[in-house]
Each structure stands twice: as C-alpha cells, then as structure tokens.
Amino acid sequence: MSDHHVVVVGGGFGGLQLVNGLKGAGVKITLVDRRNHHLFQPLLYQVATTILSTSEIAWPIRRLYADRPDVTVLLGEVTGVDSVAKTVSLRNGMTLRYDTLVLATGATHAYFGHDEWEPVAPGLKTLEDATTIRRRVLLAFEKAEMEADPAVRDALLTFTIVGAGPTGVELAGIIAELAHFTLPKEFRNIDTRKTRVVLVEAGPRVLPTFAEELSAYAQKALEKLGVEIHLGQPVTECNADGVKIGETFVPSRTIVWAAGVTASPAARWLGVAADRAGRVVVEKHLSAPGLPDVFVVGDTASVMREDGKPVPGIAPAAKQQGGYVAKVIRARISGKPAPAPFRYWHQGSLATIGKSAAIIDFGRIKLKGWIAWWIWGLAHIYFLIGTRSRFSVAWSWLWIYLSGQHSARLITQKETMREEG
Amino acid sequence: MSDHHVVVVGGGFGGLQLVNGLKGAGVKITLVDRRNHHLFQPLLYQVATTILSTSEIAWPIRRLYADRPDVTVLLGEVTGVDSVAKTVSLRNGMTLRYDTLVLATGATHAYFGHDEWEPVAPGLKTLEDATTIRRRVLLAFEKAEMEADPAVRDALLTFTIVGAGPTGVELAGIIAELAHFTLPKEFRNIDTRKTRVVLVEAGPRVLPTFAEELSAYAQKALEKLGVEIHLGQPVTECNADGVKIGETFVPSRTIVWAAGVTASPAARWLGVAADRAGRVVVEKHLSAPGLPDVFVVGDTASVMREDGKPVPGIAPAAKQQGGYVAKVIRARISGKPAPAPFRYWHQGSLATIGKSAAIIDFGRIKLKGWIAWWIWGLAHIYFLIGTRSRFSVAWSWLWIYLSGQHSARLITQKETMREEG
Numbered sequence: 064m065s066d067h068h069v070v071v072v073g074g075g076f077g078g079l080q081l082v083n084g085l086k087g088a089g090v091k092i093t094l095v096d097r098r099n100h101h102l103f104q105p106l107l108y109q110v111a112t113t114i115l116s117t118s119e120i121a122w123p124i125r126r127l128y129a130d131r132p133d134v135t136v137l138l139g140e141v142t143g144v145d146s147v148a149k150t151v152s153l154r155n156g157m158t159l160r161y162d163t164l165v166l167a168t169g170a171t172h173a174y175f176g177h178d179e180w181e182p183v184a185p186g187l188k189t190l191e192d193a194t195t196i197r198r199r200v201l202l203a204f205e206k207a208e209m210e211a212d213p214a215v216r217d218a219l220l221t222f223t224i225v226g227a228g229p230t231g232v233e234l235a236g237i238i239a240e241l242a243h244f245t246l247p248k249e250f251r252n253i254d255t256r257k258t259r260v261v262l263v264e265a266g267p268r269v270l271p272t273f274a275e276e277l278s279a280y281a282q283k284a285l286e287k288l289g290v291e292i293h294l295g296q297p298v299t300e301c302n303a304d305g306v307k308i309g310e311t312f313v314p315s316r317t318i319v320w321a322a323g324v325t326a327s328p329a330a331r332w333l334g335v336a337a338d339r340a341g342r343v344v345v346e347k348h349l350s351a352p353g354l355p356d357v358f359v360v361g362d363t364a365s366v367m368r369e370d371g372k373p374v375p376g377i378a379p380a381a382k383q384q385g386g387y388v389a390k391v392i393r394a395r396i397s398g399k400p401a402p403a404p405f406r407y408w409h410q411g412s413l414a415t416i417g418k419s420a421a422i423i424d425f426g427r428i429k430l431k432g433w434i435a436w437w438i439w440g441l442a443h444i445y446f447l448i449g450t451r452s453r454f455s456v457a458w459s460w461l462w463i464y465l466s467g468q469h470s471a472r473l474i475t476q477k478e479t480m481r482e483e484g
Numbered sequence: 485m486s487d488h489h490v491v492v493v494g495g496g497f498g499g500l501q502l503v504n505g506l507k508g509a510g511v512k513i514t515l516v517d518r519r520n521h522h523l524f525q526p527l528l529y530q531v532a533t534t535i536l537s538t539s540e541i542a543w544p545i546r547r548l549y550a551d552r553p554d555v556t557v558l559l560g561e562v563t564g565v566d567s568v569a570k571t572v573s574l575r576n577g578m579t580l581r582y583d584t585l586v587l588a589t590g591a592t593h594a595y596f597g598h599d600e601w602e603p604v605a606p607g608l609k610t611l612e613d614a615t616t617i618r619r620r621v622l623l624a625f626e627k628a629e630m631e632a633d634p635a636v637r638d639a640l641l642t643f644t645i646v647g648a649g650p651t652g653v654e655l656a657g658i659i660a661e662l663a664h665f666t667l668p669k670e671f672r673n674i675d676t677r678k679t680r681v682v683l684v685e686a687g688p689r690v691l692p693t694f695a696e697e698l699s700a701y702a703q704k705a706l707e708k709l710g711v712e713i714h715l716g717q718p719v720t721e722c723n724a725d726g727v728k729i730g731e732t733f734v735p736s737r738t739i740v741w742a743a744g745v746t747a748s749p750a751a752r753w754l755g756v757a758a759d760r761a762g763r764v765v766v767e768k769h770l771s772a773p774g775l776p777d778v779f780v781v782g783d784t785a786s787v788m789r790e791d792g793k794p795v796p797g798i799a800p801a802a803k804q805q806g807g808y809v810a811k812v813i814r815a816r817i818s819g820k821p822a823p824a825p826f827r828y829w830h831q832g833s834l835a836t837i838g839k840s841a842a843i844i845d846f847g848r849i850k851l852k853g854w855i856a857w858w859i860w861g862l863a864h865i866y867f868l869i870g871t872r873s874r875f876s877v878a879w880s881w882l883w884i885y886l887s888g889q890h891s892a893r894l895i896t897q898k899e900t901m902r903e904e905g
Contacts, residue, residue, distance in 0.1 A: 099622060099895045116539040123893045129669040136670070138626040138895075157630060190896050201520060205559040209578060249546040251556040451883055455876075462872055472544045474520045474559075475611050 073167035077361030077381035084389025110193035112237035168327035170362035180301040184318040218314035226322030227264035236417035347404035360384035494588035498782030498802035505810025531614035533658035589748035591783035601722040605739040639735035647743030648685035657838035768825035781805035
C-alpha cells in the first residue's frame with residue numbers, strides 16, 4: 064500500500080461510491096461523517112410518514128467497511144480545511160493530513176432568507192428531521208382528539224407542505240392516505256377524514272422537473288387523495304398558527320418544508336467560488352477551482368450537463384461523481400493520463416403519489432400508474448444496502464399493502480406533550 | 485351501554501389487560517397514557533443493545549382499540565386525582581370524571597437517595613431510555629477510536645452495569661457479545677475485544693430471585709462471555725469518570741442503572757398508604773385502601789403472595805391483576821358478588837445471557853442452556869402483539885443468529901458529539 068492518504072468527508076451516496084471505487088487502489092482512506100450511519104435519503108419521507116422505521120434505511124458506516132482494512136471510519140464534524148497545509152480540522156480538536164481530499168458533504172434545507180421559519184416548518188434531511196416530522200404529524204391528531212375549540216381543531220387537522228418537488232408530493236400523498244384510510248377508526252372525537260393536506264408550490268405546476276403530462280397526472284392523483292394544491296403562489300409567512308399563501312392565511316399547526324436546499328459550507332472551507340445555492344463550481348475533473356488535490360462531489364458541487372442545465376441533486380448523480388473521482392485518483396497515483404471530463408448520464412426521474420401511483424420520466428419513455436409504482440418500488444429495494452434491509456423494507460411495504468396499517472407510528476422524544484405546549 | 489365510565493391510567497401490561505377484560509361489559513372506557521404507545525418492556529434491553537429497533541416492541545395504543553368503539557384513547561399526563569369529586573386532572577387542563585378509576589402507572593428507576601447519579605447512569609424504562617443507552621454505548625466506541633490517551637481510551641472501553649437482576653444480566657451479556665464478536669473488525673485504532681464489561685451487584689449472587697443453581701450457571705455463562713462480576717459490594721459513587729464499587733474506583737465512561745425501581749406517584753395522588761418503594765398497599769380486591777372505586781394494578785401496587793413474599797414486578801403479574809380487576813368491575817356493574825380475593829399465580833422466571841444461554845425457573849422444573857433460550861425466545865415472540873411484530877422480531881433474531889450482525893446500530897439525536905463533549 065502506498066502512503067497516499069485520501070480523506071473523504073461525508074458518507075452519503077457520493078462518498079461511499081468513491082470509497083467503493085478505491086477498493087484495491089493501494090491508498091489509505093479515512094472517511095469522516097458527523098453521523099455514524101449512511102442514510103438512504105430517497106426513502107426518508109417514509110420514515111417521516113410512519114411507513115418505515117429508522118433502521119430500515121440507515122446503516123452504520125463502519126459496518127460497511129469492516130472488510131476493508133484500508134478504510135478508517137471516524138465519527139466527527141469537520142470545521143475547516145487548510146488547503147495549503149493540506150489538513151482537515153475536526154470539532155474534537157483532531158487534525159487529519161491529506162494527500163487527496165474529497166468533500167461529499169451534501170446539502171441542507173434553505174428558507175430563502177427566512178431562517179426564522181425553520182422551527183415551525185422543519186425540513187427533511189436527517190433521521191432526526193424525519194422523526195421530528197413524524198412526531199408533529201401524530202401529535203397533531205392526538206391534540207385534535209382532545210381539543211374543544213373547533214377552530215383550533217381544524218388548524219390541528221390542517222397539514223401544509225411547502226414545495227411540490229418529489230419530496231413534497233410524496234409527503235402530501237402519504238399524509239393524506241394516513242388521515243383518510245389508516246386513522247379514521249382510531250379516534251372518537253374527531254373525524255380524521257376531514258383532515259386538510261395543503262400542498263403549496265410557487266411554480267406553475269407540481270413536479271416541475273418532470274414532463275408536463277406527468278405533472279398533470281401527479282396533480283390528478285394527489286387531488287384524488289384529497290390533497291389541496293395551491294400553484295403559482297409563494298409562501299410569504301410561516302408561524303406557529305399557520306402559513307400565508309400569497310395574501311391568504313391558512314391556519315395550520317403542522318408545516319413541513321420541502322421547498323429548497325442550500326449546499327454544505329464546503330466552498331467556505333476552501334475559500335473558492337460558489338454558485339447561488341452555495342455549491343462549489345468544480346472543474347472538469349470535479350476538483351475545486353485551483354485546488355487539483357481537492358474534489359467536490361454530490362449536492363455540494365455545481366456541475367453542468369452538456370445541455371447547459373445543472374446536474375440534479377439526486378442519488379444517482381452523486382454516485383456517478385463519486386465513482387468518477389475514484390477513477391481520477393487511481394489514474395493519478397498510477398501515473399496514467401486523467402480520464403475524460405465528467406459527463407452526467409441521466410437515468411430517469413421517479414416520484415410516487417401515495418401507495419399505488421407513481422410516475423417515471425426516462426426522457427423518451429414515460430410511465431405512470433401502478434406499473435410505474437412497481438418499477439419505483441423494485442428500484443428502491445434494489446438500491447438499499449444489504450439483504451436484511453431489502454427484505455425488511457419489502458416486508459413493510461407488503462404489510463401496508465395488505466393490511467393498510469403503518470407500523471412505525473411511535474412518538475418518541477422526551478416530554479413531548481409539554482414541550483409542544 | 486351503561487353510563488358507567490371507567491378511566492384507566494397507563495397503557496402497560498396491566499392497563500391493556502384490564503381494557504381487554506372489559507370487552508363487551510357495556511361500560512365506557514377512557515384510557516390515558518403519557519406515551520402514544522404500549523411498550524413490550526421485557527425486550528427493551530434489546531433496543532438498548534442494538535438488536536431490535538423501537539417499532540418492533542412498541543405499538544400505538546389507539547391502534548389496538550380501533551375496533552373497540554367503547555374505548556377512547558387519550559395522550560395525556562395525569563397530574564392528580566380527586567377521589568371525592570371522582571375526577572382525574574391532566575396536564576393540558578382537561579378533567580375526566582370517573583365512576584371507576586384504575587391506576588396502572590408502573591414504576592421508574594430508583595437511585596436510593598442518589599438522584600444526582602441519574603444523568604451519568606441512566607436506567608431503562610422507556611424507548612427514550614433505550615435509545616439513550618444505545619447512543620452512549622455506541623459513542624463510547626467511536627470516541628475510543630479517536631482517543632490518543634490510553635487511560636481515557638480504557639475508561640471509554642469500560643461499561644459498568646449496576647444491578648444483576650434480569651435486566652442487568654441481559655444488558656451485560658449483550659454488550660460483551662457486541663464488543664467481542666460484532667465490532668472487532670470495524671475499528672482500526674482500538675481492539676474492541678479488550679472491552680471490559682463490569683457487572684456490580686450489592687447482593688451475594690447474580691439473579692437473586694432465581695434458584696441458587698441457576699444463579700451459578702448464569703454467573704459462569706457471563707464469565708465465559710468475559711463479563712467481570714463484582715458481588716456483595718454496593719456502588720458508592722457514580723460520576724462522569726466512573727463508579728466506585730465499595731472502596732475501589734473503576735474508571736468507566738458508560739454506566740447503566742439496573743438496580744432498583746420506585747413506583748409512580750399513584751399513592752401520592754390518592755393520599756393513601758404506600759410501602760417503602762412507593763407502591764399503594766391495595767386491599768384484597770386490588771382497590772386502594774378506603775377507596776373501593778379506585779383500583780391499583782401492576783408495578784405501582786403492593787400485593788403479597790400467599791407465602792408472604794411480594795408479587796414480583798413482572799409483566800405476567802400486571803396482566804393477572806388487570807384481568808382480575810376487569811372481573812371485579814364486571815361483577816359490580818351486573819350486581820353479582822365480588823370474585824374471590826386476588827391470588828397471584830407464578831408461571832416462572834426467565835432470563836437470558838447473551839445469544840445462546842438462558843435460564844428458566846418454573847419452581848420444580850429448572851432449565852438452562854440453549855433449550856431454555858429457545859423456550860425464552862418462543863415465549864417472548866408469542867407474547868408480542870400482532871403478526872407483524874412477531875414476524876419482525878423473529879426475523880431480527882434469526883438474522884443475528886446467522887450473520888452475527890446487529891441491525892439497529894444507529895446513533896440518533898441531534899448534536900451528539902458536541903453535547904457529549
């Protein structure tokens with residue numbers, strides 16, 4: 064093994080693909096993440112909506128590399144990078160020296176200058192976000208059951224999702240199903256079928272990155288589930304009582320933010336140029352501008368497609384970039400010429416609406432309805448890590464399909480009733 | 485349906501058995517719990533030790549009574565009882581009027597006058613307790629992997645369990661297995677096989693409520709797993725650095741409290757006599773002294789066996805009491821004579837040590853080894869609620885048995901590294 068030390072920050076899709084791609088390359092790898100687990104983010108909304116439990120979509124990172132003695136995994140938070148001394152500092156005071164650094168640190172929600180909305184309108188990026196949303200959704204029904212004031216009860220039974228991208232659409236669909244099909248028999252004082260699920264989108268249609276016909280289909284499918292859709296109007300205020308959509312105030316005690324993301328502070332750590340969303344504008348081999356030993360991949364990198372559009376912030380894009388950078392590093396250390404510049408290959412876009420409709424946009428081929436739902440389900444099971452998770456998620460879905468019962472409906476966190484008022 | 489209103493506080497084993505026993509009795513039932521879920525406490529230690537995930541051993545209470553229109557479930561915290569006005573007050577300001585009240589509010593850990601130990605030595609009663617212990621155990625290994633000081637590293641790799649009843653023995657066995665068999669290949673800087681698991685018991689033997697030969701067998705099985713056992717010495721100090729056992733200080737960054745419980749404040753709410761552990765000394769029909777309309781069951785009731793020993797604080801005892809009180813209530817409202825005084829039937833005591841040894845004490849029949857383990861496992865699967873959980877837990881155990889891999893190894897909770905220092 065050479066002495067070449069590759070430090071990888073972030074154990075998401077990009078980081079893991081990179082580490083996988085360096086197997087047998089003869090380098091020493093240190094993988095740092097703030098969390099001890101890799102998270103399968105595409106299914107995170109199902110944890111938030113009581114379908115899956117946390118351990119079904121997250122795996123301890125060090126478990127994944129138990130058989131790779133070349134890989135050391137550290138649980139730590141990066142606080143800065145010194146690209147001259149070639150070191151990474153961690154919050155616990157540790158310093159890691161690197162020969163090659165790969166930043167795969169992802170993105171977080173953005174509130175477009177309204178960070179004060181975060182406490183009332185949580186986003187969905189981590190397992191904790193998912194359990195927070197799950198808790199709020201379930202507590203809203205619990206409180207409504209005990210509420211004597213009809214206006215407050217209605218506000219408790221109004222759920223607003225801001226942003227109609229795939230996450231917003233998926234959340235709205237499942238919350239509507241939960242309220243209309245799963246819960247009605249369990250409450251005595253409220254009729255959960257009267258729940259309002261409000262989906263707000265500033266743009267002109269739901270799922271704006273999909274073909275128009277698929278957007279229209281998704282909108283119809285959502286409306287069939289009882290979701291109330293507001294298009295072309297931005298949210299102008301979020302507070303504990305509700306949201307303002309354009310000029311109209313909608314009393315709503317539960318708000319979920321699915322409207323925008325901003326990149327991790329990687330550009331700031333490096334002191335390099337970033338785009339409007341804070342992403343590092345990388346060079347053709349995905350290295351940071353002027354720093355050939357530092358690569359940036361995934362949601363924190365700004366990469367353009369050949370048609371001039373940005374590469375989307377989705378798992379397959381991060382994986383392609385991680386795999387590509389592994390090739391660049393292998394070429395360098397073996398003294399071979401660098402591979403051709405990175406080119407993104409778009410495999411398709413998928414989204415689901417509730418438990419029997421989905422849309423898939425492969426470009427020329429477009430699918431919708433239950434066949435799209437089955438392809439979506441099989442693809443997601445295929446991409447999970449390990450036999451155990453595949454089996455477990457497939458079983459959870461089958462159970463819900465047959466019984467209509469969601470199994471992960473626990474409110475956990477101390478002092479919930481008190482803290483929430 | 486009569487107007488008779490039964491208020492049940494607590495959705496544990498006793499409370500649920502009572503509600504089940506009142507099916508078709510023609511009374512109106514309100515079941516109040518601080519949590520939205522019933523918890524299968526006998527397997528809680530497996531959540532704390534990364535074997536099971538939270539949703540495998542907990543179920544939303546209102547789901548269980550979806551098909552019982554006579555049962556209303558409320559998520560709320562009781563703050564007091566007025567046994568003259570016959571009302572129960574909840575923290576949210578609600579007041580419930582009862583005709584019959586059943587308190588099944590359980591117990592919590594007791595630190596024998598050292599409540600200041602709680603932050604460093606958490607007990608194991610709720611799902612949050614279990615995820616706290618899981619997080620601390622996993623974080624100790626993570627921190628040890630990054631620790632340069634050998635003394636601190638050793639303290640991080642020393643886990644102390646206070647109390648060698650079933651919970652303490654079960655925790656010690658699994659933590660030892662985790663360290664010695666599951667984790668070694670995943671760390672590069674530490675050898676997790678050098679982990680010390682210290683089990684401290686003030687009494688003269690482990691599992692003091694079992695027959696002596698079974699205690700001896702359990703002790704041998706624990707020692708085979710590498711557990712260090714200290715008997716006959718109380719813990720005299722717990723702090724962030726370790727524990728003092730008698731006069732000896734053992735540096736240990738992770739401590740779990742499994743040494744004692746105290747009853748819920750039911751006796752205080754009622755203003756009636758309690759025993760030393762705070763339990764209501766109930767009358768022969770399990771009603772509170774002088775309050776024939778108020779029953780107390782489970783861990784918060786003090787009931788004696790015919791041989792003068794106390795009824796143990798275990799699930800079967802709570803269930804028997806809940807079922808018995810249902811019969812007393814049914815007899816009363818139908819004007820029949822009260823059933824014979826409550827008599828506890830001890831079905832046996834069970835405990836496991838790691839993943840292949842267990843002991844069962846049926847009184848005359850005593851079992852140990854893998855046959856006891858299989859009976860233990862089947863019994864616990866049988867007592868879980870619902871097909872889905874039975875299947876899921878059986879599958880988790882089978883998976884661990886075949887692969888040696890624990891699947892629920894997630895550290896969740898915000899800012900873990902920072903908060904823990």
